[in-house]
Amino acid sequence: MLVVIRMAGLVHKLELAFGRERALRRAGASLVTATNREGIYAATMEAVATLAADAHGRLLVRADDQEPDRYVIAAATEGADVLVGSHVHLPLPEEARRALEDRSATDAVDPGYLRSFLDLPAGATHAVTVPLFLKGELNGLLVVAAATKLPATIRYGLDALCSQVALALESAALTEDLLRRQSEARFSSLVQNSSDVVMVVDVDSTVRWISPSVERVLGFLPEDLDGTRLTGIVHPEDRAAVLQFLTDGSRDVHPGTAEFRMRHREGFWLHVETLRTNLLHDPNVRGIVLNTRDVSERKAFEEQLAHQAFHDPVTGLANRALFRDRVEHALERQLRDEQPISVLFLDLDDFKTINDSLGH
Numbered sequence: 001m002l003v004v005i006r007m008a009g010l011v012h013k014l015e016l017a018f019g020r021e022r023a024l025r026r027a028g029a030s031l032v033t034a035t036n037r038e039g040i041y042a043a044t045m046e047a048v049a050t051l052a053a054d055a056h057g058r059l060l061v062r063a064d065d066q067e068p069d070r071y072v073i074a075a076a077t078e079g080a081d082v083l084v085g086s087h088v089h090l091p092l093p094e095e096a097r098r099a100l101e102d103r104s105a106t107d108a109v110d111p112g113y114l115r116s117f118l119d120l121p122a123g124a125t126h127a128v129t130v131p132l133f134l135k136g137e138l139n140g141l142l143v144v145a146a147a148t149k150l151p152a153t154i155r156y157g158l159d160a161l162c163s164q165v166a167l168a169l170e171s172a173a174l175t176e177d178l179l180r181r182q183s184e185a186r187f188s189s190l191v192q193n194s195s196d197v198v199m200v201v202d203v204d205s206t207v208r209w210i211s212p213s214v215e216r217v218l219g220f221l222p223e224d225l226d227g228t229r230l231t232g233i234v235h236p237e238d239r240a241a242v243l244q245f246l247t248d249g250s251r252d253v254h255p256g257t258a259e260f261r262m263r264h265r266e267g268f269w270l271h272v273e274t275l276r277t278n279l280l281h282d283p284n285v286r287g288i289v290l291n292t293r294d295v296s297e298r299k300a301f302e303e304q305l306a307h308q309a310f311h312d313p314v315t316g317l318a319n320r321a322l323f324r325d326r327v328e329h330a331l332e333r334q335l336r337d338e339q340p341i342s343v344l345f346l347d348l349d350d351f352k353t354i355n356d357s358l359g360h
Contacts, residue, residue: 040168041075044161048144049077051157055146058118061132061169062139063087071141073118083119090117090141100131100138105155111145120145128155130162134170200279200287203250205230205243208287217294219265230290235261235269249276249288259295271299314360 041059048057060071069091073083092100092109099106111127114120120127124145132140142162144150197218198211207230210222218233231239238260245258256276261269274292279285310322330341 037074037169037172040165040172043168044142044165045075045077047161048142048158051161052144052146052150052154055144055150056120056124057145058083058120058141058143059132059165060088060090060141060143068138074140088117096129100129100141103131103133103159105130105159107149109143114143114145118143123147126150128158130155130158132162132169133166134173140169197290197292199225199230199290199292200285201230201246201290202287203246203280205246217292218262218270224265233263235263237261245274245276246288249278250280253278259299262292270294271296 044059045057048055055077057075057077058073059075061074062068063070063072067089069089071088071090073086073088076083093113096106096108099108105128107126107128109127109129111120111125114127114129115122115124120143125147126149127143127145128150130142130144131138132142134140142158142165144158196211197214199207199214200209201207207225207228210225212222214220214222214225220233225233231242234242241258242260245256249256257273258276259271259273262272264270271294272292273295274290277289277291279287279289310319310325311317312319327343333339334341
């Protein structure tokens, strides 16, 4: 019987060991195939739930390089999803910090102390804290709490899990950095070769950044305008409207457009169309972004069409359409101001003879 009991105990231990090994293999596969941090965090919590079925896990990652004790709860076991994303200030006791520097799981952090920061259940009277090292620095913690003390084998499994998580996060960071660099290079290329002038200005129109395309559109070099007021090259009649356009943009999150005149370096005026985007609250920009394009040709064409619509093509004199438009405006003013108007009709006798003999 003793032999059978001991054999049964050994078999049970082997089953647990195989179960932990399967959990770690499954976690490793999930971490390798995870395409983003959320996938890594989800795989981590799944492995914690498998390794320590009745435990409560919290995965913390450092939120600020300048504050080593400030963390973000990146993931939590089922039932604590409300915690995910919240910031916690968790100053570690010196003894616990020294233990974590050995890169292995430790129970040196008091469970009651952890409960006060991580909202762990009152019944979780035992806790293991596992360090998460990224690029040689302590950049996160995995806290696993349970009602009973976790066996050493589970602690070893959590150590191995955190090593895999660290590798996956470093790989994700490299991928993010590569994508960011590619995105920055693509953006820089687009801005360099854009036909629009892109600029970042303050509400008072001070230019904080302007794209190189300004030389192609306005003739100025970027350094000529950097730090100056945009209104300095805006037509005097349009300056008040431009300042109002920027002021409205500082309050409105929706894009807006405006047309005004800007001075070319050679001294002539260009009609421009500007799209305004409020990015004052974006920490990467902190300004109003203006996308400006030259619409002088379009404006001249519109004015030509308007002139042709309201003027005689032979003499250049106002036609009946313009006369009708002016009379309608005068009638509207009469209704508003209650002032009488008069229409004077002049007829030139025998003018047909002039047309017939000399031409229109």
